[in-house]
Amino acid sequence: MYERCYANIHRGVHWLSVQATDAYDASREKARAFVNARGSHEILFVRGTTEAINLVAQTYGRANVGPGDEVLITGLEHHSNIVPWQMLAGEKGARLTVAPLTDTGEVDLDAVEKRLSPKTKLVSVAHLSNALGTILPVRKITELAHARGIPVFVDGAQAAPRMAVDVQALGCDFYAFSSHKLYGPTGVGVLYGRAELLEAMPPYQGGGDMIRSVTFEKTTYNALPYKFEAGTPNIAGGIALGAALDYVTAIGLPAIAAHEHDLLTYATGQVSAIPGLRIIGTAREKAGVLSFVLDGVHPHDIGTVLDREGIAIRAGHHCAQPVMDRFGLPATARVSFGLYNTREEVDALVAALHKVIGMFR
Numbered sequence: 001m002y003e004r005c006y007a008n009i010h011r012g013v014h015w016l017s018v019q020a021t022d023a024y025d026a027s028r029e030k031a032r033a034f035v036n037a038r039g040s041h042e043i044l045f046v047r048g049t050t051e052a053i054n055l056v057a058q059t060y061g062r063a064n065v066g067p068g069d070e071v072l073i074t075g076l077e078h079h080s081n082i083v084p085w086q087m088l089a090g091e092k093g094a095r096l097t098v099a100p101l102t103d104t105g106e107v108d109l110d111a112v113e114k115r116l117s118p119k120t121k122l123v124s125v126a127h128l129s130n131a132l133g134t135i136l137p138v139r140k141i142t143e144l145a146h147a148r149g150i151p152v153f154v155d156g157a158q159a160a161p162r163m164a165v166d167v168q169a170l171g172c173d174f175y176a177f178s179s180h181k182l183y184g185p186t187g188v189g190v191l192y193g194r195a196e197l198l199e200a201m202p203p204y205q206g207g208g209d210m211i212r213s214v215t216f217e218k219t220t221y222n223a224l225p226y227k228f229e230a231g232t233p234n235i236a237g238g239i240a241l242g243a244a245l246d247y248v249t250a251i252g253l254p255a256i257a258a259h260e261h262d263l264l265t266y267a268t269g270q271v272s273a274i275p276g277l278r279i280i281g282t283a284r285e286k287a288g289v290l291s292f293v294l295d296g297v298h299p300h301d302i303g304t305v306l307d308r309e310g311i312a313i314r315a316g317h318h319c320a321q322p323v324m325d326r327f328g329l330p331a332t333a334r335v336s337f338g339l340y341n342t343r344e345e346v347d348a349l350v351a352a353l354h355k356v357i358g359m360f361r
Contacts, residue, residue, distance in 0.1 A: 001236045008232055010209055024235055027242030028225070031190045034245050035156075035175060036166040041224040042198065044191040045238050049157040050080040052176030052191035053124070055228065056153055057084040059201040060174075061122065067093035070119045072112070075101040075326055076129040076136065079319040081155045085124060094121075101326050105132040105281035113144050120145075123152045127159035127175075131320035131334070132281025133264070133289030135159070142171040151197065157181055157189075161338075162260060162287045164253040167192050179237065183338075184244030188237035191228075198224050205230040248339075256339045260288030263337045267346045274353055280332050288337035291318075294353070297360045299333040305359060306333075309352040311345075 005019035012018070025040075032040045046052045061084075065071065071085045075098055082096075089096050097120070099112045107125075116123070123145045128135050142152045151173040156165060160177035167175045174197075178189040193201075203210055203221055207230035212220040221227045248256065267290055271277055276295035294302060303315030314334045317324045324330060335349065 001239050006236075009235055010226070020235055020239075023239045023242070024233075027238050027245070030242045030245045030249075034160075034165070034249065035177075035190075035192050036168050037192050038168065039195065042192055042195050044193065044198075044225045044228045045233055046176075046189050046191050047187055047234070048178040048180070048189035049155055049176045052174075052189060053080055053153070053155065054084045055191060055204045056174055056193075057088045059204050059228075060151075060197060061085070061088045062092070063200075063202060065089075065092050065094050065121045068119060069094040069121045070097045070117065071095075072097045072099065072115055072120050072123045074099045074107045074112070074125050074136065075322055076105070076107060076126055076132065076134060077124075077320070077322070078126065078130050078155065078157070079321070081124055081126060082322070095119075098322075101323070104283050105129070105134050105323075106283045106285075107134075107136055109137060109140055109144070112141055116144060116148055116150065118148075120148070120150050123150055124155070125152070126155045126157075127165075128156075128162065128287050128289075129281070129320075129323070130158045130289070131318040131323045131332070132283065132291055133286045134281060134283040135163075135285040135287055137285075138172065139170050146171065151194075158287070158289070161248065161256070162253075163257050173197055179241040179244060182241070182244045182248055184241045185237045188234045188241050190241075195224060198228070201228075203230070204228050207231045251339060257287070259339055260337045260341075263341055263343065263346060264288045264290060266343055267335065267337070267349070270346060270350045271353065274350065274357070276357070277353070280327055280329065290335040290337075291332040292334075293329060293332055294356065297356060299331040301360065302333040302353070302356055305356045306349070306352050309348070309355065311349055311352055 005016050007016035007020045009021040009024050028040045028043050031043045097115050145152050153174040154172045156175050156177040161182045173194045175192040180186040210230040280291045299315035316331045
């Protein structure tokens with residue numbers, strides 16, 4: 001893109017700008033198809049899932065949440081799906097309510113239903129937990145919320161690269177995901193929003209491209225999705241996101257899900273035989289994330305030794321400190337499987353964990 005048609009989009013009539021605009025808009029259509037939105041006007045390009053959540057909190061949230069109201073989340077959420085709602089609640093005099101976790105790392109639907117009330121103005125939940133791999137029953141949660149007229153936001157950052165997403169089938173009102181989780185570049189992502197809600201929401205930022213006309217007395221705003229896309233966007237990143245969507249779509253989300261499930265099942269069996277190792281998060285519905293602790297060894301030490309063996313894992317609280325608190329842990333070691341991983345790499349992981357044990361015990 002930088003070599004052939006580097007120019008700003010939606011502004012120029014010259015060839016370079018037209019080519020860049022066409023490529024960027026084509027990516028928006030690919031994103032629409034990827035989540036089965038009704039139209040590309042329901043697809044907003046943002047910097048990632050985090051910005052998508054903040055956008056909804058600062059627009060829909062500010063307009064619809066007031067003193068004494070509640071926003072419901074679950075105990076599985078990433079910090080990005082906690083902090084923006086806390087900030088909103090603090091500003092508005094509202095309250096953040098939390099559906100707790102079970103010992104297996106699942107969210108009890110009865111607990112969700114009990115916390116829905118006339119005060120609840122929004123439900124915001126992860127589709128798939130980044131810390132434990134738990135797949136949440138998003139469609140059922142949406143049905144419970146919609147029965148009470150409550151909209152639902154879904155953080156799909158972890159789910160989008162691992163399972164087919166159909167926002168119309170899920171019934172959710174907002175859905176967000178990030179490019180870099182889908183083997184694309186960082187700094188770009190997608191927010192799906194139901195058109196009726198997006199139309200009613202005020203702009204998130206002001207500037208170029210999000211306007212129809214500007215005078216010193218009044219500004220009128222552009223149509224969807226441009227109303228929420230002020231300024232020069234990450235043009236190359238948006239186009240590259242389209243290429244990443246082409247890539248995973250060609251492989252097929254069902255094939256990716258099946259491959260990662262096979263690796264998770266195999267790895268779970270292999271590491272379960274390691275003395276002193278305990279898996280954290282054993283939900284019945286789970287995707288390719290394996291979190292664990294090892295007796296007498298800090299997760300950071302596990303990560304350091306495994307790195308020397310050429311194995312990259314995450315060690316820490318995974319931007320989900322409330323999840324760690326629920327299980328009484330400061331951190332876990334976390335293995336995240338992708339479409340490129342193999343069973344042989346699982347075997348290498350197990351061998352390296354035995355080296356860890358040999359070093360620290």
